Amino acid sequence: MKSILQELKTRVGSAVRRLDAEADPLVRASTEDQHGDYQSNCAMSLAKKLGRPPRSVAEEILRSLDIADLCEPPQIAGPGFINLRLRPDALASRLAAIPPAPSAGGDRLGIDPVEQRETVVVDLSSPNLAKEMHVGHLRSTVIGDCVCRILEFLGHDVIRENHVGDWGTQFGMLVAFLRRAQPDVLARPDSIAIADLEAFYIQAKALFDADPAFKKESQETVVALQQGDAATRLVWQAFCNESLRHCHRILDRLGVAVIDRGESFYNDLMPKVLDRLTRDGHAVESQGALCMFLEGFKTKEGEPLPLLIRKSDGGYNYATSDLATLVHRFETLGARRVIYVVGMPQKLHFEMLFAAAYKSGIAPATARLEHLAFGSMLAKSGAPFKTREGGTIKLKDLLDSAVARARQVIESSAAAAQGDAAGPIESSGSSEGADDPFAAAGPGDLAGPSAASVATRRSLTSAQMEDIAEVVGLAAVKYFDLSHNLAKDYRFDLDAMTSLEGNTAPYMLYAYARIRAIGRKAGVDYADLPAGEAMTLEHPSEIALARAVLRLPEILDQAAADLKPNLLTDYLYDLSKSFSRFYDRKLGVRVIDAPTPALRLSRLRLCDLTARALALGLSLLGIRTLEQM
């Protein structure tokens, strides 16, 4: 089924084209309810072009506009806006046409995949294996996963590439150090275990700086590694595997699937790509380095700035491996589109890389190369996000702190909801140590009752409580990240993201859980409700909710077209609010005890569709839903 917006664009478009074959109908959702649900803004610009008064142009558009089955009679307002309000019966029949959710999962709410599917490579997460994943990897992982999920949902063939850093000089040092620290690594390469990769790296680096013999050993190891020495390679592989295990513990926890294909994978391809670029005359030598000179890039001194693809010492750098990677992605993986989910500071690099790829023909002219650049995650104070000592914060610790906070919030509100006499609730302790993300995250400072006692009172086992905290905590982190405009920096704020109020994951999850609870209370299984039959929408809150549910397809189109996850979060928040109003005791309607059986059924179906839209939207953000909170 087409989205309502698409349908209106088609209808208004064909009316507008009678006046001007090329005019865009400019249909969009109205920002204010008084202006209807959708509006067309094309009459004003068209009037200018035709040299006629805009309102008369609007009137002429309306004369040939065939829309009575969908909308109330259109209104012309202001300078020439055409305001469209959807008819409740049209909303009702569209809702009724949504097929039931398949029991096997994969509910699409009747949204069709795109006609033209593409093979899209998304480069996401991509940490360096020398160290453990840290907070700097969160955004690429979360945003990349969301983009993949949206594109996958729309039917594209998405290849999620985890382009890990597993090659380069520091790996010589790490391999040499591993051989010293765990001498039996050659005998049992799969049994190595490094409890703390971060500490391991620091130790190795310290020894490298202090011990000339070890430094020499490290450098020899790099050479051996690059020459393909089997024993060295084995230890290197063991190290990388161990690091990847760390990595995938995090990714699994976040529910993010990727294909690991590190820089080393392209090692053999790099010289071939360089040969080809040299042979074709795209690469030239300058100051001993192999370079590609591209239009429009300048150095500080105003000289042409080349893309260096081989250092003067003969070594390769990341431009080299990125070009080789593109060769693989286009020629072997058959990509039509490559999306790099990488932070803003690398913008220049990607501009140059893309220019080089197009110029040299590595990227077909029809292919799309995109740098989905995002801003930095800052501390709550706005300072760089570091530990008090200035070190990097492990991603695992960050997630743990969010889960701990989520547990606190859930337990506190549960206690408050129970009218618990345990005293004032310590909603947060974050006023102190504002820069420390773990302030108040410890389990010891919980003012409310223990998890077990709350769980008991809410008839949840403590295992269920743990699960809820895990889901809510991770959802909070992801949602907070995705709800911000990608281009801007944002401040990591545990209190804000775990709040039950506002545009947060807990609010959304709560709305979902509420709806599921309504079904249980009503004694119906939503999955058994009849589809296809007529529904009734009469109350304003009911109509508004129906409209919100039916906007999901156009939001997904837009979010995919712009690669902007925050469009989806904003929509979900709006949907949740619409639901809360619908279910409000004052402004909403009765559901379970609706005045008639037909209304009860219709409203329960609306509840179900709302829950399904929420669940689908959240799933595309990489967020699990909960039946109970």
Added chain:
RNA sequence: GCGCUCGUAGCUCAGUUGGAUAGAGCACCGGUUUCCUAAACCGGGGGUCGCAGGUUCGAAUCCUGCCGGGCGCACCA
């Protein structure tokens, strides 16, 4: 110095190829509960959209120049 990017309410942020009286949330003030989850809802105050010009029916949005923050600018990725 050049380039990129951001600047919107006290705070954190939205704002769809330029659209109507610039929106939310938090915080603050007030209201709603014999009633399906009040973990909710409703209302209120609060803005020279960094500044100044320009483009036009219309500018937070596009152009120019300033101011302020961040990032980048030949061999680390």
